[in-house]
Amino acid sequence: MSAVCRSVRAVTPRIVKTVDEMLGLSARYSLERGITGFVPTMGSLHEGHLSLVRAAGELCDRVVVSIFVNPGQFAPGEDLDAYPRDFDRDLELLTELGVNYVFAPSPEQMYQWGYQTWIEVEGLSQLLCGKSRPTHFRGVCTVVAKLLNIVAPSLMFMGEKDFQQIVVLRRLIEDLNFRTRIIRCPIVREEDGLAMSSRNQRLDPEERARALCLRQALQMAQTAFENGMANPARLRNIMSEHVRNCGGRVDYFEFVDPASLQGVEHLEPGTRALGAVFVGKIRLIDNLEIQ
Amino acid sequence: MSAVCRSVRAVTPRIVKTVDEMLGLSARYSLERGITGFVPTMGSLHEGHLSLVRAAGELCDRVVVSIFVNPGQFAPGEDLDAYPRDFDRDLELLTELGVNYVFAPSPEQMYQWGYQTWIEVEGLSQLLCGKSRPTHFRGVCTVVAKLLNIVAPSLMFMGEKDFQQIVVLRRLIEDLNFRTRIIRCPIVREEDGLAMSSRNQRLDPEERARALCLRQALQMAQTAFENGMANPARLRNIMSEHVRNCGGRVDYFEFVDPASLQGVEHLEPGTRALGAVFVGKIRLIDNLEIQ
Numbered sequence: 001m002s003a004v005c006r007s008v009r010a011v012t013p014r015i016v017k018t019v020d021e022m023l024g025l026s027a028r029y030s031l032e033r034g035i036t037g038f039v040p041t042m043g044s045l046h047e048g049h050l051s052l053v054r055a056a057g058e059l060c061d062r063v064v065v066s067i068f069v070n071p072g073q074f075a076p077g078e079d080l081d082a083y084p085r086d087f088d089r090d091l092e093l094l095t096e097l098g099v100n101y102v103f104a105p106s107p108e109q110m111y112q113w114g115y116q117t118w119i120e121v122e123g124l125s126q127l128l129c130g131k132s133r134p135t136h137f138r139g140v141c142t143v144v145a146k147l148l149n150i151v152a153p154s155l156m157f158m159g160e161k162d163f164q165q166i167v168v169l170r171r172l173i174e175d176l177n178f179r180t181r182i183i184r185c186p187i188v189r190e191e192d193g194l195a196m197s198s199r200n201q202r203l204d205p206e207e208r209a210r211a212l213c214l215r216q217a218l219q220m221a222q223t224a225f226e227n228g229m230a231n232p233a234r235l236r237n238i239m240s241e242h243v244r245n246c247g248g249r250v251d252y253f254e255f256v257d258p259a260s261l262q263g264v265e266h267l268e269p270g271t272r273a274l275g276a277v278f279v280g281k282i283r284l285i286d287n288l289e290i291q
Numbered sequence: 292m293s294a295v296c297r298s299v300r301a302v303t304p305r306i307v308k309t310v311d312e313m314l315g316l317s318a319r320y321s322l323e324r325g326i327t328g329f330v331p332t333m334g335s336l337h338e339g340h341l342s343l344v345r346a347a348g349e350l351c352d353r354v355v356v357s358i359f360v361n362p363g364q365f366a367p368g369e370d371l372d373a374y375p376r377d378f379d380r381d382l383e384l385l386t387e388l389g390v391n392y393v394f395a396p397s398p399e400q401m402y403q404w405g406y407q408t409w410i411e412v413e414g415l416s417q418l419l420c421g422k423s424r425p426t427h428f429r430g431v432c433t434v435v436a437k438l439l440n441i442v443a444p445s446l447m448f449m450g451e452k453d454f455q456q457i458v459v460l461r462r463l464i465e466d467l468n469f470r471t472r473i474i475r476c477p478i479v480r481e482e483d484g485l486a487m488s489s490r491n492q493r494l495d496p497e498e499r500a501r502a503l504c505l506r507q508a509l510q511m512a513q514t515a516f517e518n519g520m521a522n523p524a525r526l527r528n529i530m531s532e533h534v535r536n537c538g539g540r541v542d543y544f545e546f547v548d549p550a551s552l553q554g555v556e557h558l559e560p561g562t563r564a565l566g567a568v569f570v571g572k573i574r575l576i577d578n579l580e581i582q
Contacts, residue, residue: 019468023468023470027470030321031322112465112466114462115466116412116413116414116415116462116466117410117411117412117413117432117462117463117466117467118410118411118413119408119409119410119411119467120408120409120410120411121407121408122407122408122409123407124407141408142467145467146466146467146468149467149468149469149470150468171405171407171408172408174403175403175406175407175408175437176408176410176433176436176437176440177310177314177437177440177441178440179314179318179440
């Protein structure tokens with residue numbers, strides 16, 4: 001292959017399957033100049049993930065993407081086994097974007113025999129999604145702390161769809177004195193407005209149409225606020241009714257302070273509206289900033 | 292002051308009072324060559340601590356000692372307020388030993404407003420001392436994880452008096468993929484055999500004499516084992532009786548596997564004998580390896 005030919009082909013990322021190898025690589029690049037950007041994912045990548053990888057590529061000198069469907073953040077009975085996986089396609093997409101390292105450990109690599117350490121951000125983890133998924137953020141916090149130690153990034157890129165996750169992890173990083181900063185990137189949506197999510201591919205065509213009700217309900221809150229309605233309970237009723245009319249089931253709608261995640265008594269610009277609904281068996285989340 | 296004069300005087304360690312300053316210093320020295328040794332303490336230093344500092348000085352290129360009486364590892368009603376403190380004397384001792392950095396943050400520095408993150412090593416923390424101090428190791432694990440992030444040491448030096456603490460923290464480090472290794476150093480004892488502890492200075496002369504019962508009981512187990520007795524329950528009876536006869540109160544005596552801390556059915560060489568007793572209001576711990 002000529003050098004010219006090679007230069008137009010993207011270089012395949014280095015695929016790292018063991019914790020020890022990734023620890024060794026990050027020890028080495030931490031001694032070199034430059035900023036390491038990190039995008040933690042559970043694979044099954046969509047435009048939302050890719051927007052994070054692109055943002056990392058613009059700001060950083062090297063980019064690490066992890067692909068790990070973390071059993072620690074799924075409760076028994078949740079969709080761990082059904083969660084979509086497609087490593088070959090993920091790798092193709094990451095190769096196109098020029099990612100340097102893909103860290104894809106097995107569950108046994110991350111949770112070795114005798115594993116027993118868990119991290120909990122106590123208050124923030126119990127709100128919103130934490131009410132219906134009480135061990136979810138414990139699993140997220142623990143795996144992210146592990147990944148921060150293993151990858152040693154300067155910047156970690158996360159999407160605003162998982163708004164609560166970002167608030168919880170910022171708290172984790174500040175409380176435990178990790179050196180990584182979280183860069184928050186906007187939600188990427190399908191053309192019709194549905195927030196991109198790996199779980200969307202598990203919706204059948206009829207559910208896919210109904211799934212729009214979540215985004216619509218959040219937009220109804222924004223419109224109602226513009227028309228002078230600022231009462232969370234009344235807004236929640238309108239939104240819930242819309243979701244029910246679309247054949248969805250509301251897990252929650254909340255209006256919260258974006259830093260503390262505490263519910264507000266009256267909406268104001270900057271209030272975050274968050275929702276979770278079930279469409280069929282699939283649980284979807286979305287949020288927006290009230291303006 | 293002449294250079295000669297200066298060379299015979301120990302250089303005062305750099306005293307670091309804020310987390311941000313220590314983070315900045317460790318970021319800098321992590322980019323330099325050399326091994327960073329770390330000795331976490333709650334101050335009120337005695338020969339036990341100093342032996343750890345000396346070991347760090349021999350193996351490492353720079354030594355950081357932290358002095359922080361961690362509120363997180365004291366339960367309400369325990370001796371947080373009564374715990375001895377003498378920063379000036381500690382600093383004198385550390386200056387003599389040529390320590391490079393003394394990290395002495397305030398509780399407000401370590402647990403800022405809104406703090407809510409806790410780390411738990413679930414199984415190991417509930418055994419032995421964890422039975423009578425159920426939140427103790429949660430506090431230890433959390434503060435040590437913070438200190439590892441802030442100080443970024445290669446090696447952390449800990450004394451075998453806190454045997455369970457070392458086992459718990461090794462698990463923490465392995466589970467969360469920290470890069471630090473724990474170096475375990477032998478117990479340092481007073482001339483009469485009492486394990487050194489900052490709490491010893493809170494014993495009055497009569498209690499100080501009775502405090503020997505803990506060490507004596509552990510030695511009785513060793514002697515009984517040499518004479519063919521390997522049954523933990525029978526040994527525990529003998530030991531407890533000795534402590535009671537000395538006017539002490541037994542918290543626990545256990546014979547455990549040194550890695551898992553699980554109780555053994557029969558003693559064998561390598562079994563760890565651990566004990567905790569109250570002498571007056573003071574709780575003392577000690578342990579030995581059965582040989």
